[in-house]
Amino acid sequence: METREAIELVLKFMEQAEQRNEPVIRLRSPGQLQQVFEEAGVSLPMETPQKTHSNEEILRALQAVLDYSVHTQHPRFFNQNFAGPDPVAVVGDWFGAALNTTNATYEAAPVFTMMEHSLLQKLAATAGMKRAEGLFGAGGSLSNLLAMHLARHHKYPKANEEGLPSSVRLVAFTSEHAHYSLKKSAALMGLGYNNLRAVACDATGRMRPDALEEAILQAKQRGETPFFLNATAGTTVTAAFDPFVDLLPLAREHGLWFHVDGCYGASALFSEQHKHLMEGVEQADSLAWNLHKMMGITQQCSALLVAHPGLLRSCFATGAGYLFQPDKEHAELDSGDRHFQCARRVDVLKLWLTWKVRGDQGFTQRVNKAVANAKQFTAMLQEHEKQSFALALPPSFTNVCFWWLPPNLRGVSPDQWQPQDWETIHKLAPQIKRKMQEHGTAMLGFQSLNNLPNFFRMICINSVVDHQDLRKVLDLIECYGYEAIS
Amino acid sequence: METREAIELVLKFMEQAEQRNEPVIRLRSPGQLQQVFEEAGVSLPMETPQKTHSNEEILRALQAVLDYSVHTQHPRFFNQNFAGPDPVAVVGDWFGAALNTTNATYEAAPVFTMMEHSLLQKLAATAGMKRAEGLFGAGGSLSNLLAMHLARHHKYPKANEEGLPSSVRLVAFTSEHAHYSLKKSAALMGLGYNNLRAVACDATGRMRPDALEEAILQAKQRGETPFFLNATAGTTVTAAFDPFVDLLPLAREHGLWFHVDGCYGASALFSEQHKHLMEGVEQADSLAWNLHKMMGITQQCSALLVAHPGLLRSCFATGAGYLFQPDKEHAELDSGDRHFQCARRVDVLKLWLTWKVRGDQGFTQRVNKAVANAKQFTAMLQEHEKQSFALALPPSFTNVCFWWLPPNLRGVSPDQWQPQDWETIHKLAPQIKRKMQEHGTAMLGFQSLNNLPNFFRMICINSVVDHQDLRKVLDLIECYGYEAIS
Numbered sequence: 001m002e003t004r005e006a007i008e009l010v011l012k013f014m015e016q017a018e019q020r021n022e023p024v025i026r027l028r029s030p031g032q033l034q035q036v037f038e039e040a041g042v043s044l045p046m047e048t049p050q051k052t053h054s055n056e057e058i059l060r061a062l063q064a065v066l067d068y069s070v071h072t073q074h075p076r077f078f079n080q081n082f083a084g085p086d087p088v089a090v091v092g093d094w095f096g097a098a099l100n101t102t103n104a105t106y107e108a109a110p111v112f113t114m115m116e117h118s119l120l121q122k123l124a125a126t127a128g129m130k131r132a133e134g135l136f137g138a139g140g141s142l143s144n145l146l147a148m149h150l151a152r153h154h155k156y157p158k159a160n161e162e163g164l165p166s167s168v169r170l171v172a173f174t175s176e177h178a179h180y181s182l183k184k185s186a187a188l189m190g191l192g193y194n195n196l197r198a199v200a201c202d203a204t205g206r207m208r209p210d211a212l213e214e215a216i217l218q219a220k221q222r223g224e225t226p227f228f229l230n231a232t233a234g235t236t237v238t239a240a241f242d243p244f245v246d247l248l249p250l251a252r253e254h255g256l257w258f259h260v261d262g263c264y265g266a267s268a269l270f271s272e273q274h275k276h277l278m279e280g281v282e283q284a285d286s287l288a289w290n291l292h293k294m295m296g297i298t299q300q301c302s303a304l305l306v307a308h309p310g311l312l313r314s315c316f317a318t319g320a321g322y323l324f325q326p327d328k329e330h331a332e333l334d335s336g337d338r339h340f341q342c343a344r345r346v347d348v349l350k351l352w353l354t355w356k357v358r359g360d361q362g363f364t365q366r367v368n369k370a371v372a373n374a375k376q377f378t379a380m381l382q383e384h385e386k387q388s389f390a391l392a393l394p395p396s397f398t399n400v401c402f403w404w405l406p407p408n409l410r411g412v413s414p415d416q417w418q419p420q421d422w423e424t425i426h427k428l429a430p431q432i433k434r435k436m437q438e439h440g441t442a443m444l445g446f447q448s449l450n451n452l453p454n455f456f457r458m459i460c461i462n463s464v465v466d467h468q469d470l471r472k473v474l475d476l477i478e479c480y481g482y483e484a485i486s
Numbered sequence: 487m488e489t490r491e492a493i494e495l496v497l498k499f500m501e502q503a504e505q506r507n508e509p510v511i512r513l514r515s516p517g518q519l520q521q522v523f524e525e526a527g528v529s530l531p532m533e534t535p536q537k538t539h540s541n542e543e544i545l546r547a548l549q550a551v552l553d554y555s556v557h558t559q560h561p562r563f564f565n566q567n568f569a570g571p572d573p574v575a576v577v578g579d580w581f582g583a584a585l586n587t588t589n590a591t592y593e594a595a596p597v598f599t600m601m602e603h604s605l606l607q608k609l610a611a612t613a614g615m616k617r618a619e620g621l622f623g624a625g626g627s628l629s630n631l632l633a634m635h636l637a638r639h640h641k642y643p644k645a646n647e648e649g650l651p652s653s654v655r656l657v658a659f660t661s662e663h664a665h666y667s668l669k670k671s672a673a674l675m676g677l678g679y680n681n682l683r684a685v686a687c688d689a690t691g692r693m694r695p696d697a698l699e700e701a702i703l704q705a706k707q708r709g710e711t712p713f714f715l716n717a718t719a720g721t722t723v724t725a726a727f728d729p730f731v732d733l734l735p736l737a738r739e740h741g742l743w744f745h746v747d748g749c750y751g752a753s754a755l756f757s758e759q760h761k762h763l764m765e766g767v768e769q770a771d772s773l774a775w776n777l778h779k780m781m782g783i784t785q786q787c788s789a790l791l792v793a794h795p796g797l798l799r800s801c802f803a804t805g806a807g808y809l810f811q812p813d814k815e816h817a818e819l820d821s822g823d824r825h826f827q828c829a830r831r832v833d834v835l836k837l838w839l840t841w842k843v844r845g846d847q848g849f850t851q852r853v854n855k856a857v858a859n860a861k862q863f864t865a866m867l868q869e870h871e872k873q874s875f876a877l878a879l880p881p882s883f884t885n886v887c888f889w890w891l892p893p894n895l896r897g898v899s900p901d902q903w904q905p906q907d908w909e910t911i912h913k914l915a916p917q918i919k920r921k922m923q924e925h926g927t928a929m930l931g932f933q934s935l936n937n938l939p940n941f942f943r944m945i946c947i948n949s950v951v952d953h954q955d956l957r958k959v960l961d962l963i964e965c966y967g968y969e970a971i972s
Contacts, residue, residue: 001843004497006577009586011490025596030819033600042842044600046608052845061842062581065835068596069585080594082829085586091492093583095548097784098496098557100571107923108566110511111555114519114530122532138757138786141828149674163678166652180804184826187801188635190676192649236808292829298583299831315673318666321933322722327916328932329923333516338671341628341670343568343778345785356547357487357529359538433867437593437815446814447807457808466549474853 001058009059013066014087017073018464023440024074026067033068040064075462075469078441081091081236081264083462086296087184088357092300092350102343103136104336105323109346113333116348119355123289124305126269128282132314134305135339136347140263141181143288143304144230146340148172148185150286150306151228151257153315160315171195171219172228175207175242177449179261204394205240207231216254229256233278234265237449237457239399241265244280260284263302265397267294270360271367277397291351294370294398295363296460301347307421312338363441366463370398372462387411388478391456400450400458404428404481414452426453428484435480442473487544495545498644500573503559504950509926510559510560512553514660519554526550559764561948561955562928567722567750569948573781574843578836579784588829589622590822591809595832599819602834605841610791613756614768619798620791621825622833626749627667629774629790630716632826634658634671636772636792637714637743639801657681658706658714661693661728663721663935679839681710690880691726693717695733702740720751723943725885727751730766746770747878749788751883753780756846757853763883777837780856780947781849781895787833798824815843852949853870856884859946863956873897878941886944887935890914890967900938912939914970920968928959 016022028036041057051062058352073084085093095479096112106113116136125133137143152159152170164170170191174182176198186196190338197405200211203212216226229251231242244260251258256373260281266289267276269281281287285305291301317337324337336342355363378400387410392401403425409417417425429446436442445457456477460470502508514522523530527543539547557563557572571579582598602622610618623629638645638656650656656677660668662684672682683705686697702712715737717728730746737744746752746767752775754760755767767773770793777787788794792798803823810823822828841849864886867875873896878887889911895903903911915932922928931943944959 001574001839002578003500003573003577007497007580010581011493014489014584028490028596030592030596030600033596043540044597045604046838048608048611049846050608050841052848053842058839058843062577062839065581065597066585070587070594072586072594080588080829082586082588085583085922087489088487090583090586091487091489091548094493094580095496095551097583098500098576099552099570100558100568100576100784101556102566102568102785106516108556108558110514110516110519111530111551114516118531118730122534122536125534138628139827139829141826142624142628145674145826152676159678160673161678161679163655169649179828180806181826181828183804184802187646188631188826189674190638190645191651192645193647195649220729229731236806243619281831298586299588316670318669320666320722321935322931325916325933325940327913327940329513329920330516340627340631340667340674341625342665342667343566343625343785352532353487354546355532355536355542356539359542360535362538430811434815441630445808447811449807454811454813 002055005055005059006062009066014090017071017084018075020075022071022074024077024443025070025437025440027437027440028068036064036068037061073464075464075466076473077462078443078459079246079443080475081459081461082293084464085298086354087352088354089297092353096349099346103345103346104326104334104342104349105229106330106333107328112346112348113335115352116335120303120305120347121349123303127266127287127305129284129287129305129307131309132305132307133309134303135312137302137304137339137341139300139302140288140290140301140405141184143263143302144179144181144261145188147259147286147288148189148228150311150315151259152189154257154308154311155227169224170227171197171224171451172230173197173199173212173215173226173356174230175199175201175232177201177205177237178230178232179236179263182230204396205235205238207242209243209249209250212247213250216250216291226254226256228259230259233260233262234397237447238393238401239265239397241277248280248283257285258283260287263288263290264293267367268397270363273368274371294367296463297351297354297367301351317342352360360447365404369463370461373465373470374398374400376467377458377460380470380474384474389474392452398460401455402458403455404432404477406485422453428458428481429454431484432477432480435483436476441476444473491541492548495548500576503557503570504561504574506561506645508560510555510563510929511556511923511926513923513926514554517775522550522554522836523547555964556929559950561950561952562959563948564945564959565929565931567947568779568785569947570950571784572840574840575783575836577936578839582832582835582939585832587832588833589832590820590828590830592816592819593814598832598834599821601770601838602821605834605837606789606791609789613752613773613791615770615773615791615793617795618791618793619795620789621821623788623825623827625786625788626774626776627670629749629788630665630667630747631671631674632790633745633772633774634675636716636797636801637745638675640743640794640797641713655681655710656713657683657710659683659685659698659701659712660716661685661687663691663716663723663726664716664718665722665749668716668955676722690882691721691724693728693733695729695736698733699736702736712740712742714745716745716747719746719748720883723933724879724887725751725883727763733764743771744769746773749774749776750779753885756849758850759854760857764928779908780853780951782852783837783840787837802826855949856947859951859956860884860886863946866960868958870960875960878938884946887941888944889941890918892965892971908939914967915940915942917970918963921969922962927962930959
């Protein structure tokens, strides 16, 4: 394979990625995809034995990879809580891949060790967290898991050695709309799902402090030990922010570790206009923050900040002699013995580079544009000339959850819908989405929540989106909606 | 920042990376590194506020990143259990970064979902594991953790819901030379280090079956519940392989999940000549296998194979409605609900591409060359004209652990060394290594083990190494050794 010829393909792809007449996705079934690669001369499944391939075959296969993958950089990709990357971050990612080292030691990664330390300080300062230290890890789920683990270690420093006394039953709290990684973490740590209590939310998707207090008191009455509270900044569906300042006193009163899952929403901190949503985070015990979501850094770029200096080391250090030799140069800077992971890909270079190129002002603009687009989209929905759309839930931050309505349900309040109306609406979103995918014109997600029928979740974080794209999405949905009911 | 200008820098770097007259590392202190970046016009620490930078400044900074990072592709880099990447894998990595999606759903990653499925089948077939399924994850530590979690879930399916009954005390077993992630996993899962029993090894670093049996019986006598055995394929220091076929009957007899940590050594399976080291793995319950170690795929490329169809789903599924909608296209192919992680970087493309370009034969050659180089290096050591070197431990697979000896200790058996000799030897490896780093001529690791003084660990997996490089390392050590004692 000729490296430069291959790279030319992906460079051209990046340069054309924002073209609106290109499809977001060329939807193919698994069988059709196999045929595409067969025609390129390289089978998509692995072979037995696997033969070698010529440069020409490989280049055709790589073009097929580009052609038949989802184009997250496309201005009508709204499907996930990330979108196309900032091209600067891609360059940073590429340099990191070519240098292929681990961020665990100064010896193996002098430049990246310095970058990691400084980026963590900068993020902590942005969050107003004093004396925080942290780590970059393999994703938000892992950050939430490690935060829960740190909380247990903080409360029971002997648990790492001995496990917990059999008399102690730990319970953790999170909102009913929190990310599922909290549930998975509770299982993995040995607590069990049942000991992660799902606290009720208000109509806007924010955790209710009174419901939290009641849940804590109930647990205590049962002789359980509350130890961990997860507050979410930007829930997965509605981008709701739990009211940190109202939850904090409860956490303090009852001795709970206060973790903020800001994987999605912590980037609001970059904006003077929107950082009020994060008020109280400066008092958090830990904060998970994914820069690969709103900020357009490539997968993954996940920071975990911890406001207890020394705790990461006391929780994770094993002093492995083959890596963390105390008698080598600059051993005191090694990050690896403060982490669960061992070798870690260099995730900091791409963030450092993007931040140095864009500056604080670029980060601010990115967040402000996302929220402004969500506001604009909400207005377009509400002022639509045919009243074809209705909000399913109150819009928050970057997310707008809505239905397309068939003509007979326009202007009818959802609580007036009959069971067959509910069924109709519920089936429309998947039908419309399928048409979007088949035509390759747009991608956005849908789901059910709170017993509402399927609704679309518009996430306005794609930085190349303009008002025409927002309008176009509504026009497409309108068009496919009529097709679906005709 | 001009993307193509930046990319030109890293392409040139890759094309020159194997030049022997270039330094492996330009060693600088943190303060000196800061000055290098200052002179490029971009401060290494983040600023408050962070300003934006011109294309010229950024290009100079990126050149500094290349110049002052460790050159793992250099033919005299032997410092880690990975080395420079196969350039084909770098290209695959770059395509994945540019496409920036998550491997969790067919919807967001149709091509990569197919690749992942097929690669896991191919790896399972290579290991002889029938009916295995699996996942790619964020590294070997996480694979080992998830294997331990699956083992508990398999034995106590209700633990994910309820936690364990307080009467049950789980214990796990691994060798005293196992990777530290086992220890960290035991802590994270709530068992505690003390309930991970370190089983004694023989002189070659392999777990002793008799010691394992004794440890299991002791645990049972104490009323504990043995549930998990980790056997290592390629320990971190000596690359020893535990004797799977002798351990398996004990695991079966006592109802232990048999996990193989093959993060390093499982790649022996690619070689007809060396796959006997992995005999018995076909009966394992799970296997962790890092393709980013021996096989030159970029960080990270970690597979976990599990020989219990359906267990991944039953352990990890939460059915998050916003991602795994049952009513969307090809939902049955989604991998995300069988995993702890949520969004996952596309780690399969780079492996798929490398395998398609190199073929099975290329993978075989890579492994065979590594072991042949280790044999060659051992012979060079033992036949050295001045008898300056001695093996610290029996060589195994790709690893050779050895000392450089000052003249007065040559030919003297280590058990004849006086305490001051021990001290002298112990200090020599760090001194010699520092000189290597200062001159940028080579990098290899050292550590202490089994109460032996510091020795060098030569890992022969760097694919661009030839016999001259092996000889050069010995000459350098000899030269710096004399400098150190003079």
